Amino acid sequence: MSLIEEYPSYVQTMKDALLNGDEAKTIEVTKELLSIGIDPVGLIQEVVVPSLTEVGRRFATMEIFLPELMESGAAGRAASELIETELAKTGTVVEPLGVVVLGTVKGDIHDIGKNITASLFKAHGFKVIDLGKDVSAASFLEAAEANRADIIGASALMSITRAGCRDVATLLEDSGVRNKYIYLVGGGSIDQYYADEIGADGFGDTAAEGVELAKKLIANRRELENVR
Numbered sequence: 085m086s087l088i089e090e091y092p093s094y095v096q097t098m099k100d101a102l103l104n105g106d107e108a109k110t111i112e113v114t115k116e117l118l119s120i121g122i123d124p125v126g127l128i129q130e131v132v133v134p135s136l137t138e139v140g141r142r143f144a145t146m147e148i149f150l151p152e153l154m155e156s157g158a159a160g161r162a163a164s165e166l167i168e169t170e171l172a173k174t175g176t177v178v179e180p181l182g183v184v185v186l187g188t189v190k191g192d193i194h195d196i197g198k199n200i201t202a203s204l205f206k207a208h209g210f211k212v213i214d215l216g217k218d219v220s221a222a223s224f225l226e227a228a229e230a231n232r233a234d235i236i237g238a239s240a241l242m243s244i245t246r247a248g249c250r251d252v253a254t255l256l257e258d259s260g261v262r263n264k265y266i267y268l269v270g271g272g273s274i275d276q277y278y279a280d281e282i283g284a285d286g287f288g289d290t291a292a293e294g295v296e297l298a299k300k301l302i303a304n305r306r307e308l309e310n311v312r
């Protein structure tokens with residue numbers, strides 16, 4: 085049974101709070117939902133993402149303007165932070181599955197989805213080096229080398245910033261280290277077609293998809309290393 089079927093009125097209140105940019109109400113209802121013990125990942129996928137997608141649609145069609153976008157963004161961020169704290173509690177693995185260097189690309193300050201992706205990787209037992217937002221290709225590479233990363237993950241939300249994902253791929257290639265890393269991309273401006281075009285190893289439409297893909301790719305890589 086989905087969250088919406090189980091708790092229709094709570095879910096509707098949270099969606100309305102996000103759409104109206106009501107941060108206090110968003111925090112209140114998110115806390116209530118989490119205290120009932122609902123699945124935090126479901127809350128992201130079924131409430132936060134669709135609500136913020138609707139906010140984006142309204143912004144694009146000029147039904148709302150920048151102040152409203154910012155208020156909904158702040159409400160979305162507050163909800164995500166509460167959900168991330170809950171997710172962090174479930175990460176119990178001692179030996180990390182792998183090291184992930186994650187960031188939002190240069191020129192892009194959208195970090196709600198990247199933060200959720202970081203939390204989910206952590207909850208699944210990965211060590212995450214979170215570089216934050218507005219991260220240059222050089223910083224991705226530097227952090228990956230310094231932390232002996234297995235995976236580099238780049239997030240981009242705008243059509244003008246998605247080239248930042250290509251910049252990372254190009255720098256890895258030019259530096260002769262492309263095969264050292266599994267390179268994953270995601271965020272609203274990325275699709276499988278673009279990921280293939282820039283030669284990324286994978287694309288995650290959602291954070292959960294990205295984590296599953298990472299697990300598969302890392303297992304394949306370790307299997308190959310054992311055969312050699």
Ligand code: B12
Nearest residue numbers: 140157193194195196197237239242243270271288291294
């Ligand atoms: C919230 C928001 C903001 C907030 C950001 C707050 C923050 N701290 O992030 C604020 C108000 C600051 C903001 C600012 C701006 N925004 Co804005 N924003 C949004 C909005 C409404 C939601 C984005 C979001 O958080 N979604 C929810 C998260 C959970 O989803 P997500 O990021 O896609 O992440 C999920 C997956 O993609 C995946 N994922 C994400 N990253 C990664 C990485 C990897 C490796 C993997 C595997 C998976 C993965 O996991 C997540 C969970 O499943 C979008 C609308 C939209 N449809 O996206 C517009 C949107 C992205 N913004 C837009 C614009 C234009 C701007 C501004 C330029 C506005 C302005 N005129 O100033 C500025 C940008 C400034 C800058 N330099 O970056 C446009 C971009 C248009 C385009 N296509 O280029 C959008 C699409 C709105 C629109 N329809 O016009 N914004």
